[in-house]
Amino acid sequence: MAQQKSLKDLKRSDLFQQKGYIAEEWVEAADGKTFNVYDPATLDKLATIPEMGREDTDKAIKAAHEAFQSYKKTTARQRARWLRKWSDLCLENAEDLALILCLENGKTLTEAKGEVTYAASFLEWFAGEAERTHGETVPVANLNQRILTFKQPLGVAACLAPWNFPIAMITRKCAAALAAGCTTVWNPAGETPLSCLAQAVLAQEAGFPKGTINVITTLNGVSEVGKALCESKLVRKLSFTGSTRVGQLLAAQCSHSLKKLSLELGGNSPFIVFDDAKLETAVEAAILAKFRNSGQTCVTANRVFVQEGIYDKFTQALSEKIKTLKVGPGTEEGVFVGPLTHERAVEKAMNHITDAKKHGGQVILGGSPYKGDGKLKGYFLEPTIISGMSKEAITTSEETFAPVVALYKFKTEEEVIDLANDCDVGLGSFLITESMPRMWRVAEALEVGMVGVNLGLLSACESPFGGVKMSGYGREGGRQGIDEYLSVKSMLINVAS
Ligand code: SIN
16 A cells, blocks of 8 residues: 555644644643544544633633724724735645645545635635625615614634534634634634644734634533533624534523524435436536535535436446545545544444335445455445435435435426425535526425535535525625624714704
């Protein structure tokens, strides 16, 4: 086997930080506790990180609150310059950031580079938006008055990032916050803190003032840190990407301080292939929608609905393509499907596969943990296709979050709309059709926040990202993203002589 890349290959060793970050200082946990971060491909230890708790979180909140008093008075242009500089630094250091991300998350180096570019795009996008937070003048009912509105930053924003896109989700949140004039406390997932810490190094280098960015690291103390952020009256905004269960908990904990929330929670995306679809487009889009980050995205194609007239052709073409996908460590050349990030993810996927079989599904490809030539120790799963999925299978109502394609056959447009909407969540969705009228009809009928047509990727900094129903509320990215960190103030002026 070729020599794999490791942290020793970083060009800038200072991007590899093993401490938390509060008020421009790299710090240990107040009680000195630590946890380890492991590479999910090899199970090798990568780093030892502070296990922070309430005391550290309170310090970070205080630092952010103090910084807010002067940061809110900076000009939008200045904030935009810092964001642009940070974006440039991200791209200049893309190889290092991608390597850190690949090692801690497991995604391939190619995908990790894509995520760095995606992360930088939010910095650049919100640099532009910083100067476009216009208020308005309002036509009045009382001619003795004039009414106008302006927007102001909310205050300290807590940004809770997930392990599946640790670099891009932190910039999607904090770029909007910093552009708006808020200061931030970041809480990266315990499995993947290293890429967030590297981002903090670059943000500091870009010139963001002391206390505007603080990073609290934790693995086992996540509920304590989350509670401290939720309960603090100094934190005026909390943005979370993760499971619906944790989102509900955070919303309940934030109810006392009534802070503004953005929740990007679980999905169960329908991927619908109609008889009139182009086969090549359908296969290409399905591969992207399903295998990006080894199926660990909130918008992954969880339920693949295929119309009966194209079902066999699509299944065969998809199987042929999937057979060619190389599985292995993300650092290895040519690998398309990396490991899952957690051991329990393989277990969960295996449970879904067993359950699907119990309900009549046929595993036509894969279906087992992947050990390669016997040397692979990490959390790998064979790319899997299950045909003939039944409505009763767990996958119908729960995200599998793994490289498992679950194929459901349907007859009519009405039937598939009902099937697609028959779930508690509504984040992403995909339609593959050559019919424009059908595209409109189905896109309007789906109970989701995002619809992709003839493609397999919903991610673009300029497009608002978010869901409906139990997938949460609020939008990230797009023109709407910055408003999540602003409040509108109205001013009524007496002009009577
Ligand atoms: C997610 O899976 O939560 C985010 C995916 C994306 O932004 O593309």
